[in-house]
Amino acid sequence: MNPFAYTRVANPQAAIQAIAQHNTKFIAGGTNLIDLMKENVEQPNRLIDINRLELKQIIDREGGLRLGALAKNSDTANHRLVRDRYPLVTQAILAGASAQLRNAATNGGNLMQRTRCYYFYDLAMPCNKREPGSGCGALEGFSRIHAIFGNSRQCIATHPSDMCVALAALDAVVQVEGPQGTRTIPFADFHRLSGETPNIDTNLKRDELITAIDLPAASSVFADHSYYLKVRDRASYAFALVSVAAGLEIRDGVIRESRMAMGGVAHKPWRATKAEAVLKGQRPEERIFRSAAEAEMQGATGTEHNRFKIELGRRAIVRALTIAANSGRTA
Ligand SMILES: Cc1cc2nc3c(=O)[nH]c(=O)nc-3n(C[C@H](O)[C@H](O)[C@H](O)COP(=O)(O)OP(=O)(O)OC[C@H]3O[C@@H](n4cnc5c(N)ncnc54)[C@H](O)[C@@H]3O)c2cc1C
Ligand code: SF4
Numbered sequence: 285m286n287p288f289a290y291t292r293v294a295n296p297q298a299a300i301q302a303i304a305q306h307n308t309k310f311i312a313g314g315t316n317l318i319d320l321m322k323e324n325v326e327q328p329n330r331l332i333d334i335n336r337l338e339l340k341q342i343i344d345r346e347g348g349l350r351l352g353a354l355a356k357n358s359d360t361a362n363h364r365l366v367r368d369r370y371p372l373v374t375q376a377i378l379a380g381a382s383a384q385l386r387n388a389a390t391n392g393g394n395l396m397q398r399t400r401c402y403y404f405y406d407l408a409m410p411c412n413k414r415e416p417g418s419g420c421g422a423l424e425g426f427s428r429i430h431a432i433f434g435n436s437r438q439c440i441a442t443h444p445s446d447m448c449v450a451l452a453a454l455d456a457v458v459q460v461e462g463p464q465g466t467r468t469i470p471f472a473d474f475h476r477l478s479g480e481t482p483n484i485d486t487n488l489k490r491d492e493l494i495t496a497i498d499l500p501a502a503s504s505v506f507a508d509h510s511y512y513l514k515v516r517d518r519a520s521y522a523f524a525l526v527s528v529a530a531g532l533e534i535r536d537g538v539i540r541e542s543r544m545a546m547g548g549v550a551h552k553p554w555r556a557t558k559a560e561a562v563l564k565g566q567r568p569e570e571r572i573f574r575s576a577a578e579a580e581m582q583g584a585t586g587t588e589h590n591r592f593k594i595e596l597g598r599r600a601i602v603r604a605l606t607i608a609a610n611s612g613r614t615a
Contacts, residue, residue: 285321292333296461296493302332304463304491310334312354312390315381316397323405325398325414339392339495342366347501350459353392353494357447358383360391369504372529375512376450382521392494395448395458395474398485399441399551400429400523412438413482429525431478432584432593433550439482440587443475443552444523450512452553453529453545454503462492471497475552482551506531506543508612513604514547515596524548526596528556528604532568539563539572544604549584549597556580559601568609570602577601 293299303310309328311317312335320326339354342363349369351360360366361377377386377394403409403421410419422430422440430440448471456471475486488494510531516522527547533540542563544556559576566572577598584594 286324286327286329288321288328289330290333291330292336294336296337296339296495299332299334299337299493300461300463300491302330303493305330308332310493312393313356313388315385315389316393320398324407325405334493345498345501347504349499351391351497351499353459353496354390356387357381357389357391357394358386360447361386369507370450370454370499371507372450372454372510372512372531373447373499375510376446376514376527376529379512379514379524379527380446391447391497394445395451395494395497396486396488397445400444401441402426402429404441413441413478413485416481416483426589427587428589429523429548430587430590431550432586432590432597433546433554434477434552435550435585436478436480436482438480439478439551441478441482441551442548443485443550444548445553446512446514446524446527446547448475449524449527449545449547449553450529451497451499452555453531453543454506455500455543456503457498457500458488458494459496459498460488460492461495462489466495468498471553472555478551485551503531503543505533505541509534509608511604511608511611513600513607515600526593526600528597528600530601530604530608532563532605532608534568534609537567539566539568544576544580544601546580546597546601549593556601558583563605568605570606573602573605573609574598576605 308330311331339352409421458469514527531543546554559580562576
């Protein structure tokens with residue numbers, strides 16, 4: 285690991301001032317960044333420890349919730365209000381990593397975690413995300429865990445987070461602070477597709493700090509019928525091959541609204557708007573769920589190694605919707 289300077293800051297203004305220096309990174313739980321530094325994938329000159337910032341609270345906000353950027357993943361998942369209003373978020377967080385990691389990992393860090401593409405971690409291989417212009421090891425290599433939606437010729441990596449899939453489905457909003465003040469980023473615009481610049485994962489600027497994630501009150505209507513399904517190679521400690529976050533608002537036996545997103549399939553959490561359009565106004569029946577899955581997965585394209593994800597995606601959508609429809613209370 286390269287030598288680096290370490291500074292601890294006490295307030296967001298000091299953090300923003302400190303991050304302006306060249307090749308500087310925030311460190312929160314350190315569960316992703318330290319691994320990347322040990323592998324020399326990331327080589328910051330300076331780390332700004334933000335763990336002392338007052339950004340750990342989870343508070344009610346006009347019927348919605350504000351999740352502090354420095355709240356731990358485990359505290360977020362187990363918070364009473366999160367469990368009551370957004371069980372999808374609880375399920376998604378608890379499907380990820382391990383209890384020890386979730387105790388250390390923060391909400392802001394979860395959004396910013398980097399891909400698990402094997403070639404990104406292997407300095408002997410070309411990787412446009414790690415070293416722009418060097419090529420993509422996965423395109424001609426082994427691409428079993430890679431993306432089937434929204435790919436470019438530059439990079440076919442997937443975003444690894446589970447929590448982010450639920451946040452995308454529930455229309456979360458990211459609160460950000462920078463030298464120009466505060467701004468909000470709708471979750472759908474926070475992460476980017478790989479395009480021509482796969483080295484840039486998100487639309488957060490280099491000198492900005494995530495302060496919180498807001499969950500809108502309107503998305504709590506999906507609490508009664510929601511489910512996070514994660515399909516992976518092992519039952520724990522494994523990233524999603526395909527995951528589905530599904531929330532249904534069912535009234536008088538009809539789906540009024542739905543929210544769906546997929547993980548493990550794209551460079552960002554993939555909002556399943558085509559499936560949502562099929563579900564609206566329909567009865568929650570398997571036939572409809574199959575049509576929704578078909579509509580969403582039609583746009584997917586696979587490589588020889590990951591083509592299986594297309595059928596897996598269809599089945600995962602049907603299963604997640606079936607469990608969501610049959611769970612909870614029916615109004
Ligand atoms: C073995 C293992 C298994 C895992 N399995 C899963 C899994 O199945 N599902 C899953 O979703 N995740 C999984 N993870 C990833 C884990 O959830 C992330 O490492 C964690 O959420 C990152 O949070 P952190 O606070 O530790 O971030 P850090 O490692 O401290 O930081 C990560 C990045 O975020 C930036 N950052 C942190 N906070 C802020 C902020 N407030 N504003 C701006 N930038 C910020 C840092 O600068 C850094 O670039 C796994 C990790 C490991 C090591
Ligand atoms: S898929 Fe992306 S992260 Fe993986 S090797 Fe290619 S450019 Fe790098």
